[in-house]
Amino acid sequence: MAVILIIGANGQLGSELKTVSENYYGYHFVFTDIGELDITDSNLTADFIRKTQPDWIVNCAAYNLVDKAENESDKAMLINGTAVKNIAMSIRGTECRFIHISTDYVFDGMSNVPYNENSVPNPAGVYGRSKLEGEKAALLHPGSMIIRTSWLYSSYGTNFVKTIFGKAKENDSLKVVFDQTGTPTWAADLAESIMLIISGVIRNQIAFNAGIYQYSDEGVCSWYDFAEAIVVEAGINCKIIPILSRDFPTLAKRPFYSVLDKSKIKENYNLMIPHWRSSLKKCIKQLMK
Numbered sequence: 001m002a003v004i005l006i007i008g009a010n011g012q013l014g015s016e017l018k019t020v021s022e023n024y025y026g027y028h029f030v031f032t033d034i035g036e037l038d039i040t041d042s043n044l045t046a047d048f049i050r051k052t053q054p055d056w057i058v059n060c061a062a063y064n065l066v067d068k069a070e071n072e073s074d075k076a077m078l079i080n081g082t083a084v085k086n087i088a089m090s091i092r093g094t095e096c097r098f099i100h101i102s103t104d105y106v107f108d109g110m111s112n113v114p115y116n117e118n119s120v121p122n123p124a125g126v127y128g129r130s131k132l133e134g135e136k137a138a139l140l141h142p143g144s145m146i147i148r149t150s151w152l153y154s155s156y157g158t159n160f161v162k163t164i165f166g167k168a169k170e171n172d173s174l175k176v177v178f179d180q181t182g183t184p185t186w187a188a189d190l191a192e193s194i195m196l197i198i199s200g201v202i203r204n205q206i207a208f209n210a211g212i213y214q215y216s217d218e219g220v221c222s223w224y225d226f227a228e229a230i231v232v233e234a235g236i237n238c239k240i241i242p243i244l245s246r247d248f249p250t251l252a253k254r255p256f257y258s259v260l261d262k263s264k265i266k267e268n269y270n271l272m273i274p275h276w277r278s279s280l281k282k283c284i285k286q287l288m289k
Ligand SMILES: NC(=O)c1ccc[n+]([C@@H]2O[C@H](COP(=O)([O-])OP(=O)(O)OC[C@H]3O[C@@H](n4cnc5c(N)ncnc54)[C@H](OP(=O)(O)O)[C@@H]3O)[C@@H](O)[C@H]2O)c1
Pocket: 007, 008, 009, 010, 011, 012, 013, 014, 033, 034, 035, 037, 038, 039, 040, 059, 060, 061, 062, 063, 064, 079, 083, 101, 102, 103, 104, 131, 148, 149, 150, 151, 152, 153, 157, 187
């Protein structure tokens, strides 16, 4: 029975993978978070992996505090870079397949056409730089697949959807930036796609091809459009007011444009990706239960 180790399983994506895994039979899932396996500890990581003997590892663990990272670069680099190397070095020389999650923040956001896997990364901040280090570290193992994603949200954890949903209920209006463009991704969609890839490869229906891939939901929007859609779907009477990024200063610079081209992952793994708006509807339904 194939052993699938999910690291960082208490976060948004990890929690969605737990939910999705209930529909996948015949696999042995091992879910860990920092309490069971702290991936910054190289000996612990090597021991745990040697004992668990996974056929697949999905690393959802990360340091995701984009602004805080500017003042905690050592911590961000340790979790997003060094710890990924610890995983890669523990499976180097084995047949274990490694899916590591990265981000649109590896790009500087100065493009006006979607970034593809050949676009040159140029992170604008510490978080993006640490995630880029993680990509390089993961690729030390030849059986690694990087999936860059963007604007992740879920009914689990803390994210933009839950923040706007909460704030909109308490305010008549909210100001949201409209000059940053990207694509929201429901973590449940990404989790399902990851399981389709893993199960398709295990059943020899699709070929595993290592390397860098990109995944977000379909479509494009600004954070303003996203917030507007959240209040509309939730039926909350709150006016969303568009503002410029310069009127909402943050510690870390955000990419103005970070739309990801998903052609490669769709073609290689036969994926049908939902539009962000239809997935948002489903997530809001869960939040309103
Ligand atoms: N969130 C986004 O908008 C976004 C956008 C693009 C890409 N991504 C990427 O997508 C992936 C999944 O993100 P997510 O939003 O699901 O993350 P998340 O909700 O922040 O979850 C990350 C999990 O990793 C755990 N963790 C932290 N340090 C660890 C360590 N040393 N060892 C083991 N586990 C550790 C965290 O525990 P604690 O909570 O205790 O720290 C948390 O449970 C990440 O690679 C992230 O960089 C996210």
